[in-house]
């Protein structure tokens with residue numbers, strides 16, 4: 122915890138975090154690089170910022186001036202950040218100490234933590250399992266207790282899904298709430314900066330540090346940043362909580378349903394009104410294909426500059442085209458190349474109307490449905506996943522499949538709509554954590570945090586830390 126706690130011995134706090142992360146590295150493989158901290162420690166000592174002396178980790182798609190920023194792809198392995206992302210500056214100004222950069226599914230594309238150019242990231246609760254992705258390293262390091270805060274990014278569920286798999290808090294605020302300047306993009310209409318903590322109070326305080334208008338990101342909002350921590354109120358009485366019925370219907374695992382239903386009952390006892398809310402099930406099934414088409418089209422356009430000429434690694438070739446092809450073939454994983462092909466196909470003149478434009482229209486309809494589902498409730502909730510973290514050997518996890526279609530993919534509605542959405546732990550199944558997802562109306566982060574805080578009191582799942590063993 123760093124909310125409501127003054128760190129007295131900053132040097133000790135930071136060096137301990139580094140030593141824990143280093144010790145865990147052979148088991149978790151969560152870090153890409155460690156950063157120099159001496160200057161930051163000195164700065165933190167004289168800082169009165171909200172995160173003074175808090176050791177933190179950044180996902181390696183966040184630019185850090187003079188520090189390696191790989192996006193977890195080989196093509197950027199030797200790339201050094203030319204400037205600080207706005208959130209990097211904000212965190213430094215708040216007195217946080219960046220101890221390193223964490224691994225992700227390359228460029229944020231993936232949901233398993235197995236597509237990082239530095240190898241698999243392991244789940245601290247069971248190293249044979251995934252931490253989830255794409256913000257895999259950040260999630261693992263918060264869950265393992267190495268740090269109490271880490272930055273992630275969320276384009277489909279990349280903060281909220283790993284948070285569920287490793288038993289921590291994962292927040293994706295409203296689109297525009299946090300500046301994305303200096304984040305290596307994935308899909309610009311869906312990308313959000315998000316972050317991990319182990320308590321709702323820390324999550325509330327962190328948004329005060331990160332949020333706010335930034336003229337260098339024209340999608341960032343002018344709305345004032347609220348005092349989320351001071352205003353935090355976990356009283357659930359009077360709150361109307363909507364349960365997304367379609368997700369519950371699509372979950373087969375009895376243990377997940379039991380954990381969820383028990384918590385819903387407790388919320389009722391605590392005074393909340395529970396409403397089952399349903400969306401058009403047919404349309405809901407389009408979440409994954411719509412996401413794939415839009416995200417991969419935008420990613421293809423965003424990353425056409427990674428050509429082996431302007432940035433990073435360069436392979437040889439007899440012609441310019443051959444050089445680019447060789448660099449991109451070697452510089453991206455199979456999964457990324459596959460996604461770029463899907464993106465290029467959807468962007469092709471002859472397919473655009475049928476694929477990309479159509480997907481954008483369906484996205485709009487899904488957002489209208491989602492808005493209607495939220496109209497009469499304060500928040501919408503559902504399990505953040507149908508099941509606990511899959512084994513690392515489960516190769517089906519990142520494939521386009523009909524398996525758990527709704528339960529595993531509905532959280533992308535938070536990206537289609539831009540609505541604030543977060544995951545908190547709701548308990549464990551056979552020793553493995555399981556999360557609940559909470560979504561609120563746009564810019565109602567306070568309502569979202571309040572409900573999360575109330576639920577955290579009911580579950581007792583606060584400051585959960587894994588014991589990392591083989």
Ligand code: GLN
Nearest residue numbers: 229231232276277278279
């Ligand atoms: N798992 C999704 C994907 O594979 C989401 C990724 C994300 O949110 N960055 O793309």
